[in-house]
Amino acid sequence: MDSRSDRLHIVFFPHMSHGHLIPTMDLARTFSKHVGVKATIVTTALNAALFSETIERDQKLGLDISIRTLRFPGREAGLPEGCESLNSVTSMEMGLNYYKAIRMLREPLAEILQEFRPSCLVADTMFPWATEVASRFGIPRLIFHGTSLFAMCAFFSVRLHEPHREVGSDHELFILPGLPDEIKMTRMQLPSYVRERIDNDLTRMIDESVEADGASFGVVVNSFRELEPAYSEHYMKVLGRRVWHVGPVSLCNRSIQDKEQRGNGNKSSVEGQECLEWLESKKPDSVIFLSFGSMFEFSGQQLLEIVMGLEASGQQFILAIRNKGNTDGDDVLPKGIEKSVKEKGKGLIVRGWAPQVLILEHEAVGGFVTHCGWNSTLEAITAGVPMLTWPLYAEQFYNEKLVTDVLRVGVGLGAQECERWSSERKFLVGRKEIEGAVLRFMVGEEAVEIRRRAKALGEAARRAVERGGSSYCDAEALLAELRSKLP
Numbered sequence: 001m002d003s004r005s006d007r008l009h010i011v012f013f014p015h016m017s018h019g020h021l022i023p024t025m026d027l028a029r030t031f032s033k034h035v036g037v038k039a040t041i042v043t044t045a046l047n048a049a050l051f052s053e054t055i056e057r058d059q060k061l062g063l064d065i066s067i068r069t070l071r072f073p074g075r076e077a078g079l080p081e082g083c084e085s086l087n088s089v090t091s092m093e094m095g096l097n098y099y100k101a102i103r104m105l106r107e108p109l110a111e112i113l114q115e116f117r118p119s120c121l122v123a124d125t126m127f128p129w130a131t132e133v134a135s136r137f138g139i140p141r142l143i144f145h146g147t148s149l150f151a152m153c154a155f156f157s158v159r160l161h162e163p164h165r166e167v168g169s170d171h172e173l174f175i176l177p178g179l180p181d182e183i184k185m186t187r188m189q190l191p192s193y194v195r196e197r198i199d200n201d202l203t204r205m206i207d208e209s210v211e212a213d214g215a216s217f218g219v220v221v222n223s224f225r226e227l228e229p230a231y232s233e234h235y236m237k238v239l240g241r242r243v244w245h246v247g248p249v250s251l252c253n254r255s256i257q258d259k260e261q262r263g264n265g266n267k268s269s270v271e272g273q274e275c276l277e278w279l280e281s282k283k284p285d286s287v288i289f290l291s292f293g294s295m296f297e298f299s300g301q302q303l304l305e306i307v308m309g310l311e312a313s314g315q316q317f318i319l320a321i322r323n324k325g326n327t328d329g330d331d332v333l334p335k336g337i338e339k340s341v342k343e344k345g346k347g348l349i350v351r352g353w354a355p356q357v358l359i360l361e362h363e364a365v366g367g368f369v370t371h372c373g374w375n376s377t378l379e380a381i382t383a384g385v386p387m388l389t390w391p392l393y394a395e396q397f398y399n400e401k402l403v404t405d406v407l408r409v410g411v412g413l414g415a416q417e418c419e420r421w422s423s424e425r426k427f428l429v430g431r432k433e434i435e436g437a438v439l440r441f442m443v444g445e446e447a448v449e450i451r452r453r454a455k456a457l458g459e460a461a462r463r464a465v466e467r468g469g470s471s472y473c474d475a476e477a478l479l480a481e482l483r484s485k486l487p
């Protein structure tokens with residue numbers, strides 16, 4: 001335990017997937033920049049390796065931050081060697097084993113808390129039992145959900161009122177009851193575990209997370225007060241939770257190196273460099289960037305439709321895909337297509353890791369086709385880039401509604417079905433629809449207003465994290481409260 005009585009030691013326990021690890025690392029780094037805060041991130045060795053250099057750079061700058069590893073019980077849960085992250089999960093069955101494995105982390109976490117006796121534990125919502133573990137040591141437990149307040153409010157609206165049970169078909173619209181705005185969705189846009197009332201390790205974990213939400217000290221959210229104020233208020237007043245807004249946390253990455261390597265195992269990718277050089281030769285707001293998060297793989301057929309639609313639109317583009325392209329499965333683009341796209345000079349296809357934050361910040365980028373994962377959404381908001389939304393699964397359809405209907409900094413591409421696993425993937429957006437949507441989005445009349453609103457929101461986001469800004473002050477208020485609880 002720290003000897004100085006006013007010094008806070010915060011332990012961060014991120015869920016093991018890029019979409020949660022990246023913002024939690026940023027969150028820990030954000031807090032460690034505040035005076036008198038020591039941050040320790042607890043994760044497995046393979047996940048730690050993705051961030052070790054960034055953390056070492058922070059240490060050299062004088063920040064009190066480090067990573068503590070624990071063993072991942074993958075083998076005991078029936079997972080293959082090396083699977084320590086949701087990003088390595090390739091089927092629903094494997095996913096359920098993965099949720100079994102993370103349940104086994106309860107006592108290893110307790111041992112670490114016993115050893116450190118920190119002032120506070122910030123643990124991901126996927127670890128509902130962390131509230132009980134923290135309480136054994138008299139430590140406040142904060143929850144990190146990794147999504148928007150809007151999505152959390154929408155989740156509770158559906159959970160409490162079940163409006164999808166009142167409609168006659170999967171595609172009939174219903175209103176999400178009790179929310180500050182009139183938000184309409186269809187049953188097919190809800191996650192399958194909500195639609196089908198499945199009972200398994202995932203749904204049990206979600207039920208337990210809801211309970212833990214109420215029993216915890218509060219919630220730290222990667223958002224800022226000016227972004228979704230009605231939903232902050234709804235979450236706090238109607239749902240009775242305490243919330244500290246501390247985002248956008250991606251803005252803790254100040255150096256080019258931090259931004260380039262963020263989430264990519266301390267490497268700057270060759271393709272990433274190529275993208276940035278390519279963007280240098282383009283006019284402001286003239287390029288559309290497409291990226292669908294850290295795990296989703298489209299079918300080869302869908303990728304081809306995307307590329308053909310983009311080419312037909314005549315717009316310049318960068319398309320980032322996660323597909324490895326080295327199998328004979330259906331996840332490959334036809335041979336030679338990347339080369340032919342590049343030779344025409346209108347576009348680039350990036351496999352592997354794209355330096356997303358740097359690309360979005362580049363002045364040549366005028367639009368972002370996104371799956372509405374919350375990190376990507378908030379990164380686009382922060383960079384002032386409008387979005388063409390193509391949600392795919394999980395809470396992404398909720399985030400789409402925030403972007404298109406509430407903030408009005410984007411338009412929808414028309415995605416209808418919320419589904420993660422490829423074998424069950426039925427949606428296919430055709431080249432004609434893509435061509436039309438991209439054209440309207442990049443050069444249509446509506447685009448001017450959307451772009452203006454997006455840029456204004458980007459400025460508000462950056463102001464929020466500066467000294468005296470709303471997120472900076474919220475973080476300070478939380479730290480002061482935690483200090484007041486120190487023995």
Ligand code: UDP
Pocket residue numbers: 018019020022262263291292293294295296320352353354355356357372373374375376377379
């Ligand atoms: N990301 C990136 N390069 C890529 C793919 C993803 O930097 O090629 C980052 C992206 O900037 C974001 C995170 O990975 O911070 C993805 O999180 P998000 O919530 O958007 O989606 P998820 O991966 O959880 O579906």
